[in-house]
Amino acid sequence: MHTLVVAEKPSVARDIARVLGAGNRGENCLTGGGYVVTWALGHLVTLKEPQELDERYTRWRAEDLPILPARMETKVIKKTRSQFLAVKKMLCDEETEKVVCATDSGREGELIFRYIYEQAGCKKPVLRLWISSMTDEAIRAGFDALRPSRDYDALYASARCRADADWLIGMNATRAYTLRYGVLLSVGRVQTPTLSMLVKRRREIDAFVPQTYYTVRVDFGDYRGVYVDAGGERRLDDEAQAQAIAGRVRGGQGRVVEAAREKKTERAPLLYDLTTLQREANAQFGFTAKKTLATAQKLYEQHKLLTYPRTDSRYLSHDMADKVKKTLGAYDGGLAAVGQQALAYGVKLTPRVFDDAKLTDHHAIIPTGRRAEGVSLTADERRLYEMVARRLAAVFYPSHEYDALRVVTQVGEDRFLSTGKSVTREGWKEVYRQAAKRKKKDEDEQELPPLAVGDARTCRDAKARQEQTKPPKEHNDASLLREMEHAGRQIEDEALREQMKDCALGTPATRAAIIERLIEVGYVRRSGKNLVATEKGVRLIEAVPQEIASPETTGRWERALSEIARGKDGEARFREGIARLAAFLVEHASGAPDVPFEKEERRGKASRRPKDLGIPCPLCAKGRVAENSKSFYCTRFREGCAFTIWKDALVRSGGPALDARLLRLCVERRDVRGSTGVIHYDNGQIRFTPAWR
16 A cells, blocks of 8 residues: 655656655555555636536527536646546556655645546545645655645635636626627736726826926035025926026025934845736846746745745744745855845844734745755856745844935025935945845935035036826736736725725736737736737727726625635635626627627638728839738838838837737828827838926
8 A cells, every 4th residue: 555646747746756755656646654645737627618517608699608617627738638547547556555645735736636636537535735845854754744635625615616607707808808809809807907907007198298407406516416495395487487596596695494314124025926026126236027036936846945836924823933044054155145144133022923813825035945046057047046035134234224305405495305315324235245235226316425404505507407297107017017916906985995995906827918919818918027908908898888898896705715715614615706707798799889899810711911001102102001010011021112011110218019000190180199109100211209308
């Protein structure tokens, strides 16, 4: 008799097998020491498609909606069927005495195993391996503390509710709106409200009208100042007024009339959860959320340098203090100094680091204590590892302390404000000293000399500067992840917003995939580091109701799923709510507003003929303008016509991606003015001038 261990991936199975002494190769498994260790390949089992439940659903017809199965049925994924059959054989083997679930320690990992176990019809007793690190030490400790699978039944219920909800909303709403508009429209429980955030930002930018204003900036020799009126406002609406102020103070004598110094303390940031790590890696290195997750997962699984990355906790348990000391002491290479300094300051049981009450399924992401110098890492892997390692050291450094300085210098009747800071204790920022040097400094922040009321200075120079208000910034991975994490803040009703402030869209483990899915279905495109809603994405949000576009609904669901995972009753109520919403969306789609979607070729059946836009070629006047996925061009290109305009030709200069409607306007009008700037077209050439330049 033996114990069967089911891991989520082959690489994890090999690590577990090595620790357990199961070094003999078998068929789709490793054996030895009383264990058989096998693996899934991610999901081996999934929910059936509608047509697999009933043949009539093969054709998409409005009269068949909503599809609300009495029981959600599963199937074996065809692509990995052979692996499922191998695992099933081992699960049902008479020699298998008990089973250890060793899939990832989280909601999705629980679902992967339970689907396989139930599809195989296995009835063997199951124990759960729950670990946050893939080091040999952690694996041994995990096997010494195996718990009955029933302890995780609530987590499975939450995972199953999430999967069923995504199916019910996705299948029904996607079919309903696709039928309504004749274009394939993917609608999802989480992806649609996420798209709504990007569409909202695009509308804000499109509606933005830049306002011109003026400032007066002066140079007192060893410090600078900016004009402020009696109310503290630095913006002036009138250029003549700004020029007059600059003219009358230039060369004049100034006197310090205010000199305030306020002591400030800035504590070290909390440890990383996945979303925070993704945001900061995007800001510092330009990593997408998907790339950060993949890199962190590799550092966890393959290199054993980081703990489990798919966590939403930023705290450690009190019993990890000794582990943290060993980890800091194991820092090597360029990190050795910060590790030793953190130990010198002392690993104190501060609640900003150690707080059992704020732990979730896993603790914060920290290094495992394995030495990194001998590990072959890519440049990106090393950067991400060092980012996590520095954060663990930084939380034990003292606070960063500085004096915030505010000086007002008066020249005649005009007052000029100068702000700056004087660092009195570097504290935890010493850990990030090199990175901090690369950050762009605020123009109005400066190193101020010692100044006191009554000190005199000559105004050496004064200039009136024309400036413009800036539109909101496009979202990038970091800002969108922040919005998803705090979706409750999007709610307009103040009382409801306070109640829902902790609601989020998706989980740390799923947010990267949601962003990539929006790009895949054509609702969002990447423009450099930015994420921009496409015309198709904007049209979808115009078509669907607030009940699916608002983060409020999905935020409520995510909170309900978390409560189910914690063992609180609510599964039946959650399912009823999802079924009602699916039915409502089907009904809404039948009477949805007339929204113009551009027709698309069906996937896999794309015509080789170019799409004729019905516009005579503006260069040769003999051909016609045609469109492909990347550009507009003349149908007489084989005869030598050079008319070609790339759809992303304006993106790098801050302009929009071109579509057929916009190209027509450019050809007809030559100059097309929008809220963010002007598109100029002339003789086959196109360029963009931003409004704020």
